[in-house]
Amino acid sequence: MSQKTANSPAAADPSHTEAPQAGAEVLLRALKDQGVEVIFGYPGGAVLPIYDAIFNQNAIRHVLVRHEQAAVHAAEGYARSTGKVGVVLVTSGPGATNAVTGLLDALMDSVPLVCLTGQVPTHLIGNDAFQEADTTGITRPATKHNYLVKRADDLARVVHDAFYVARSGRPGPVVIDLPKDILIGKAPYVAPPTGAHRSYRPQTQPDAGQIARAVALLKSAKRPVIYTGGGVINAGPEAAEALVAFVRKTGFPCTSTLMGLGAYPSNDPQFLGMLGMHGTYEANLVMHGCDVMLNVGARFDDRVTGRLNAFSPDSRKIHIDIDPSSINKNVPVEVPVVADAGLALRALLAAWDADATVPDRPALSEWWKQIDAWRGIECLRFTQDMAKGAIIRPQHAIQRLYDITREGGRETFITTEVGQHQMWAAQYFRFDRPNHWMTSGGLGTMGYGLPAAMGVQIAHPDALVIDIAGEASILMNIQEMATLAQYRLPVKLFILNNQYMGMVRQWQELLHGGRYSESYSAALPDFVKLADAFHGKGLRAESVDQLDDVIREMLATDGPVIADIAVDPKENCFPMIPSGAAHNEMILGAEHGGNLRDGGAASLTDEGLVLV
Amino acid sequence: MPSPLDTTQRSATISVLVDNEAGVLARVIGLFSGRGYNIDSLTVAPVADGGNLSRINVVTSGTEMVIEQIKAQLDRLVPVHRVADLTLEGPHIAREMALIKVAGVDNDRAEALRLADAFRARVVDATTESFVFEMTGSTEKLDAFVELMRPLGLAEVSRTGVAAMARGTRSI
Numbered sequence: 001m002s003q004k005t006a007n008s009p010a011a012a013d014p015s016h017t018e019a020p021q022a023g024a025e026v027l028l029r030a031l032k033d034q035g036v037e038v039i040f041g042y043p044g045g046a047v048l049p050i051y052d053a054i055f056n057q058n059a060i061r062h063v064l065v066r067h068e069q070a071a072v073h074a075a076e077g078y079a080r081s082t083g084k085v086g087v088v089l090v091t092s093g094p095g096a097t098n099a100v101t102g103l104l105d106a107l108m109d110s111v112p113l114v115c116l117t118g119q120v121p122t123h124l125i126g127n128d129a130f131q132e133a134d135t136t137g138i139t140r141p142a143t144k145h146n147y148l149v150k151r152a153d154d155l156a157r158v159v160h161d162a163f164y165v166a167r168s169g170r171p172g173p174v175v176i177d178l179p180k181d182i183l184i185g186k187a188p189y190v191a192p193p194t195g196a197h198r199s200y201r202p203q204t205q206p207d208a209g210q211i212a213r214a215v216a217l218l219k220s221a222k223r224p225v226i227y228t229g230g231g232v233i234n235a236g237p238e239a240a241e242a243l244v245a246f247v248r249k250t251g252f253p254c255t256s257t258l259m260g261l262g263a264y265p266s267n268d269p270q271f272l273g274m275l276g277m278h279g280t281y282e283a284n285l286v287m288h289g290c291d292v293m294l295n296v297g298a299r300f301d302d303r304v305t306g307r308l309n310a311f312s313p314d315s316r317k318i319h320i321d322i323d324p325s326s327i328n329k330n331v332p333v334e335v336p337v338v339a340d341a342g343l344a345l346r347a348l349l350a351a352w353d354a355d356a357t358v359p360d361r362p363a364l365s366e367w368w369k370q371i372d373a374w375r376g377i378e379c380l381r382f383t384q385d386m387a388k389g390a391i392i393r394p395q396h397a398i399q400r401l402y403d404i405t406r407e408g409g410r411e412t413f414i415t416t417e418v419g420q421h422q423m424w425a426a427q428y429f430r431f432d433r434p435n436h437w438m439t440s441g442g443l444g445t446m447g448y449g450l451p452a453a454m455g456v457q458i459a460h461p462d463a464l465v466i467d468i469a470g471e472a473s474i475l476m477n478i479q480e481m482a483t484l485a486q487y488r489l490p491v492k493l494f495i496l497n498n499q500y501m502g503m504v505r506q507w508q509e510l511l512h513g514g515r516y517s518e519s520y521s522a523a524l525p526d527f528v529k530l531a532d533a534f535h536g537k538g539l540r541a542e543s544v545d546q547l548d549d550v551i552r553e554m555l556a557t558d559g560p561v562i563a564d565i566a567v568d569p570k571e572n573c574f575p576m577i578p579s580g581a582a583h584n585e586m587i588l589g590a591e592h593g594g595n596l597r598d599g600g601a602a603s604l605t606d607e608g609l610v611l612v
Numbered sequence: 613m614p615s616p617l618d619t620t621q622r623s624a625t626i627s628v629l630v631d632n633e634a635g636v637l638a639r640v641i642g643l644f645s646g647r648g649y650n651i652d653s654l655t656v657a658p659v660a661d662g663g664n665l666s667r668i669n670v671v672t673s674g675t676e677m678v679i680e681q682i683k684a685q686l687d688r689l690v691p692v693h694r695v696a697d698l699t700l701e702g703p704h705i706a707r708e709m710a711l712i713k714v715a716g717v718d719n720d721r722a723e724a725l726r727l728a729d730a731f732r733a734r735v736v737d738a739t740t741e742s743f744v745f746e747m748t749g750s751t752e753k754l755d756a757f758v759e760l761m762r763p764l765g766l767a768e769v770s771r772t773g774v775a776a777m778a779r780g781t782r783s784i
Binding site (some may be wrong): 145150165170198203328330 | 613614615616617631634635638639642646677680681684685687688689690692694729
C-alpha cells in the first residue's frame with residue numbers, strides 16, 4: 001500500500017481511542033502483551049526504529065547475537081526448553097536471508113517462533129533497493145506462515161495473529177516482514193483478539209470414537225509397541241506425564257524418536273531406547289515385529305522407517321498427530337487420531353479404564369521375553385581401553401559426561417550439533433525429562449548446538465547447559481562464543497574431536513569404498529587458545545586418563561568452556577540401518593562381530609545408495 | 613486407509629476457499645511445486661465476503677494417498693477456510709471457457725463455422741480470414757473442439773481453467 005496510507009493518522013478511526021504511537025512502539029507493546037521477555041537479534045538499517053524503541057524500555061531484553069542464523073537457533077533453544085514462543089529480530093536483505101536456515105530448522109522440528117524482519121519502506125519494495133530481499137517470497141516454504149505488513153492499521157493485529165499461529169496446532173516459525181515506514185509512521189494499537197481465529201482452528205480434542213477404536217486395538221495386541229515423538233514434547237510436560245502413566249498402565253514397551261527423547265524416562269525398564277537409523281537393536285526389532293503400533297506425535301520420518309515397504313509389515317497402526325497432513329503421508333494407518341498428544345493420551349488413559357476387555361497378558365509376557373533376548377545383545381556395548389594414554393572412544397566420553405553430570409545433580413540441558421556426536425549423545429546420554437534435549441532433527445543443521453545452548457542458558461540462567469559438539473559442526477557458528485562472553489553465559493562446549501566430519505567419513509567408509517573425499521577436518525584451530533581468545537576457558541583431553549578431570553573441571557568452571565576431547569577418528573556410529581534397508585537389516589559394531597546380517601552394508605542396493 | 617501399493621492415478625477437482633490476501637496464490641502454487649504435485653488446471657477469483665474470500669479451483673492428479681496428502685497440506689495453510697474434493701464428495705459440475713482463434717478461407721472456414729455451431733460455440737470476433745470462437749463446457753468438450761479446429765487453421769487458444777462446484781443444495 002502507499003506511503004500515504006501507512007502514515008495516515010489512525011486516530012481518525014473511531015474504534016481506536018488512544019493516541020497512536022510509532023509503529024515500532026506499537027510492535028513492542030504487542031510483544032509485551034504476548035508475554036515476550038527476550039528477543040534474539042542483530043540490528044541493521046531497516047530495523048533501527050525497533051532498536052530505538054528497545055533502547056527506551058526495560059520490559060523486553062534483547063540478546064545481541066553475532067550472526068542471524070544463530071539468533072534463530074538461540075530462539076529455538078529458548079522455545080524448546082521453555083515451551084514459550086521464541087522471538088527473533090533481524091534486519092532486511094542479508095539479515096533475513098541469514099535467518100532462513102534457522103527458520104526451516106524450526107519448521108521441520110515444529111518449534112514455535114516469531115521472526116521479525118526489517119524491510120525497505122513500502123514505496124521502495126520491488127525496486128531492488130539497498131538491502132532489499134523478497135523476504136516473504138524467500139521464507140514462504142521455510143515458515144508455517146508469513147506476513148508483510150503494508151498498512152499501519154494491520155500492524156498490531158498481525159503481531160497477535162503471528163503468535164497465535166506460531167504456537168497453535170503443530171507449532172512452527174512465523175515471519176513478520178516490517179517495512180521501515182510502517183515502523184516510523186503512527187499506528188493504532190489493538191489488544192490480542194479473544195474470539196476464534198477466522199480460518200486457522202486446528203483440532204486438538206481427539207474424537208471419542210477413534211480413541212475407543214484405538215483402545216480396542218491396543219487391548220487385542222499380542223506384540224504391541226508405543227512409538228513416541230516430538231509431538232509429546234510440544235504438547236507440554238503434562239503430555240509427558242500422561243505418556244508415562246499410559247505406558248505403565250498398559251505394560252507395553254515404549255520407544256522414541258530423536259525428537260521425543262526425554263518424554264519417557266530413558267532409564268525405565270519399559271523404555272527400549274531410541275529407534276531408527278541409529279536406534280537400538282531392540283527398539284527396531286520391536287517395531288519390525290510388533291502386531292499393534294501406537295504412534296504418538298511422531299511422523300514416520302525416513303530416518304525412523306527405513307525402507308518403507310519393509311517397515312513394520314505385520315502391524316495394525318494407530319497414529320495420533322495434531323497435523324492431519326502427517327497422517328497417511330508415508331505409512332497408511334488404520335486408526336488415525338487428529339489431536340494434541342497430551343489430550344489424546346489422557347483420553348486413552350480414561351478409555352483404557354472404561355473398556356472392560358482384559359489385555360492378553362500371557363502374550364505380552366512372551367513379547368517381553370523376546371524383547372529381553374534382543375536386549376541381551378547389548379547393541380550399545382563398547383569396550384574402553386582404560387590404560388594410561390589410551391585413546392578415548394567417543395561413546396565413553398558421552399557416558400562419562402552423563403555419569404559425572406548426574407553425580408552433580410544439577411538440572412542439565414543438552415544441545416547438539418549434527419553428525420556422529422549427535423547420535424552418540426542420543427544413545428549414551430540418558431534423558432528423563434522433556435524439554436531438556438535440544439537437537440536439530442528434521443533439517444540436520446550443523447551449527448545448531450552452540451546458539452541453541454545460548455538460548456537455553458538465557459531461559460535457565462542457573463542450569464547446566466552443555467553443547468555436545470563435533471569439531472566440524474562447532475566451527476559453523478563459533479562466532480557465538482562472543483555472545484557467551486558478552487552475556488556471561490556459562491555454556492559448556494563438549495567437542496568430540498575426531499578430526500573428521502565423522503558421519504560423512506562413516507558413510508564414505510561404508511558406502512563409498514573408503515574414499516574420504518573432503519571429509520578430513522584439516523587446519524583445525526587450537527580450541528584451547530580459541531576459548532581463551534573468546535574470554536572463556538579451554539580444556540583438552542588427549543587420552544582416557546585425562547577425560548574425567550577435564551569433565552569435572554569443565555563443570556566446576558563458572559563461565560563458558562570449550563572442552564576439546566580427542567577421540568578415536570576411526571569410530572563409527574552403530575547400530576546402523578543403512579538407507580534403503582529394513583529395520584531387521586541393522587549393522588552392529590565390531591564389538592558384535594560387525595554386520596548382523598549376511599552382507600550388511602555390502603548388500604546395499606543401488607536404490608539405497610541414492611537415499612541420504 | 614489408502615495404500616501406498618495402490619498406484620492407480622485419479623484426477624481430482626479440488627475447490628479451496630481462501631482469504632483474498634497477498635501471496636495466498638503463491639502459497640498454494642508453492643505447495644504444489646515444492647512437494648511435487650501436479651497442477652492440471654488452476655483458477656482463482658474473489659467470490660464472497662465483499663471480495664475478502666477467493667475461491668481456488670485446482671484440477672490435480674495422483675494416487676489416492678497423494679490426493680489425500682494434497683488436501684491435508686492445503687487445509688493446514690493458515691489463510692485456507694475450506695477444502696472440498698468435488699470429485700469425491702458427489703456429483704459436481706466443472707466448466708471452463710476458451711477463446712479459440714481459427715484462421716482460414718474457403719471450405720475450411722465454412723467447416724469451422726459448422727462445427728462451432730454443432731458445439732454451440734459463439735463467434736465473438738470475425739474477419740474475412742478468421743474467427744474467434746467463445747466456448748464454455750467441460751474440459752473434454754473443449755479439448756475435442758480444439759482438436760477438430762487443428763486441421764482447419766487453429767491459430768491460438770486461450771483457456772480459463774476449470775471453475776467447479778457441487779450439484780444440488782450442498783455448498784462449500
